[in-house]
Amino acid sequence: MNDRSLTRRTVVQGGLAGVAALVAGCATPLSGAQPRVVVVGGGWGGLGAARALARSGKVEVTLVEPNEAFMSCPLSAHYIAGLQPAADFQRSYEAVDRAGIQRVRERVTAIDRAASVVVTASGRLPYDFLVLSPGIEYMEDAIAGYAQAREQLPVGFRAFEQTAVRQQVERFLANGGNFVISVPKPPYRCPPAPYERAFLIAEQIKKRAVKGKVIIVDANPGPMPQPVAAPIVNAMRTVYANEIEYLPQSEATAVDLGRRTLTTAMGEVRFTEANLVLPMRAPALIRQAGLGERWAAVKLPSFQSQADEKIYIIGDAQGTPLPKSGHVAFGAGVRVAGEIARRVAGETIAAPTAAAALPGGICWASVTHDEAIMISVGATFVPGAPPKMGFEVDPKHNSASGAAAMEWGQTMWKNMLG
Numbered sequence: 001m002n003d004r005s006l007t008r009r010t011v012v013q014g015g016l017a018g019v020a021a022l023v024a025g026c027a028t029p030l031s032g033a034q035p036r037v038v039v040v041g042g043g044w045g046g047l048g049a050a051r052a053l054a055r056s057g058k059v060e061v062t063l064v065e066p067n068e069a070f071m072s073c074p075l076s077a078h079y080i081a082g083l084q085p086a087a088d089f090q091r092s093y094e095a096v097d098r099a100g101i102q103r104v105r106e107r108v109t110a111i112d113r114a115a116s117v118v119v120t121a122s123g124r125l126p127y128d129f130l131v132l133s134p135g136i137e138y139m140e141d142a143i144a145g146y147a148q149a150r151e152q153l154p155v156g157f158r159a160f161e162q163t164a165v166r167q168q169v170e171r172f173l174a175n176g177g178n179f180v181i182s183v184p185k186p187p188y189r190c191p192p193a194p195y196e197r198a199f200l201i202a203e204q205i206k207k208r209a210v211k212g213k214v215i216i217v218d219a220n221p222g223p224m225p226q227p228v229a230a231p232i233v234n235a236m237r238t239v240y241a242n243e244i245e246y247l248p249q250s251e252a253t254a255v256d257l258g259r260r261t262l263t264t265a266m267g268e269v270r271f272t273e274a275n276l277v278l279p280m281r282a283p284a285l286i287r288q289a290g291l292g293e294r295w296a297a298v299k300l301p302s303f304q305s306q307a308d309e310k311i312y313i314i315g316d317a318q319g320t321p322l323p324k325s326g327h328v329a330f331g332a333g334v335r336v337a338g339e340i341a342r343r344v345a346g347e348t349i350a351a352p353t354a355a356a357a358l359p360g361g362i363c364w365a366s367v368t369h370d371e372a373i374m375i376s377v378g379a380t381f382v383p384g385a386p387p388k389m390g391f392e393v394d395p396k397h398n399s400a401s402g403a404a405a406m407e408w409g410q411t412m413w414k415n416m417l418g
Contacts, residue, residue: 035128044326045133045315047416048333054099062102071159081200091417111289133315138278144254176212177272183218184279191224192365202243219251227391282317295319331359364405367397374401
């Protein structure tokens with residue numbers, strides 16, 4: 001077995017076993033009733049935290065999530081392109097219920113930090129510790145005219161929004177023309193995702209002999225993240241030279257749905273269908289609670305809020321240089337669960353004085369239904385300095401990574417929801 005295979009297997013299987021280890025062996029909790037932990041968001045980060053906290057048996061866990069089921073954004077491009085059914089990426093929350101986690105199917109409207117209460121439409125949930133994993137919201141005002149065209153131009157970077165984008169893809173594949181995908185400047189959720197969507201739609205163009213092409217309108221000088229740019233550009237040139245037109249440094253500034261045009265820094269681009277990936281930020285809840293502006297301000301390596309020692313913010317809403325990816329979110333959730341368990345046990349958490357590993361991440365940029373590019377990210381926190389990031393990237397898309405991507409997805413979903 002070569003080093004890359006070992007790394008791939010270790011990332012897929014390792015890190016997950018740490019869930020139980022991080023919360024095992026905790027001492028007696030604080031006096032009185034068990035401390036109450038409210039987790040907001042039932043995605044990768046929230047589930048990582050909630051399941052690990054429930055395993056500790058030392059706290060009461062409440063998960064606040066408006067959706068009745070889970071849908072994975074990672075790997076869902078295969079559904080968007082019509083290659084797999086939605087059911088392949090959806091799971092129920094039955095395992096969460098069986099774990100003894102109280103599940104509240106509502107949306108959080110406010111956080112009352114003074115009272116240590118989460119506010120929903122129907123009531124107030126008190127907490128001793130609060131874990132926020134609310135995901136992202138779109139900055140609609142970044143592209144003039146988008147707000148008026150929202151219903152016809154779904155972004156599809158949040159759970160269950162993918163269905164509307166798939167409908168766009170189906171219309172395009174039936175009628176042809178130009179399918180435009182825009183890419184914002186980072187940070188945004190899952191940087192390789194817009195290119196992955198373009199690849200899988202282009203694959204369908206080739207298979208179905210569609211008279212059309214995908215146009216990638218990229219605000220950046222090259223594909224993001226930069227360490228994966230070379231294999232992505234290689235795939236554009238060698239696999240989809242006739243199906244993809246790539247326009248770098250072409251930030252989208254306005255859309256006219258009536259004229260079917262997208263205004264960019266390099267001029268107008270006509271489209272038949274358009275998937276505009278908007279710039280992103282943390283949800284308004286973060287600003288309402290005074291926890292940050294565009295992104296939540298957190299301390300590393302703990303992900304504790306800079307504004308409130310009772311609150312931890314994980315997932316894509318947190319404002320660190322770490323990739324906004326499902327795997328990083330899950331690892332951060334497990335880490336936060338471990339720290340809360342130690343605090344409940346009465347342990348003092350000292351500020352780090354030496355380098356510390358941060359949650360690593362792995363993702364897979366699919367180039368075809370069967371081939372992908374593996375992207376593995378390691379990060380280290382050094383006190384007083386930005387996190388140090390290290391990337392391991394496949395030099396070229398390959399079938400081994402394509403198979404490993406699906407294996408990774410199944411493993412992660414089982415650990416969250418199995």
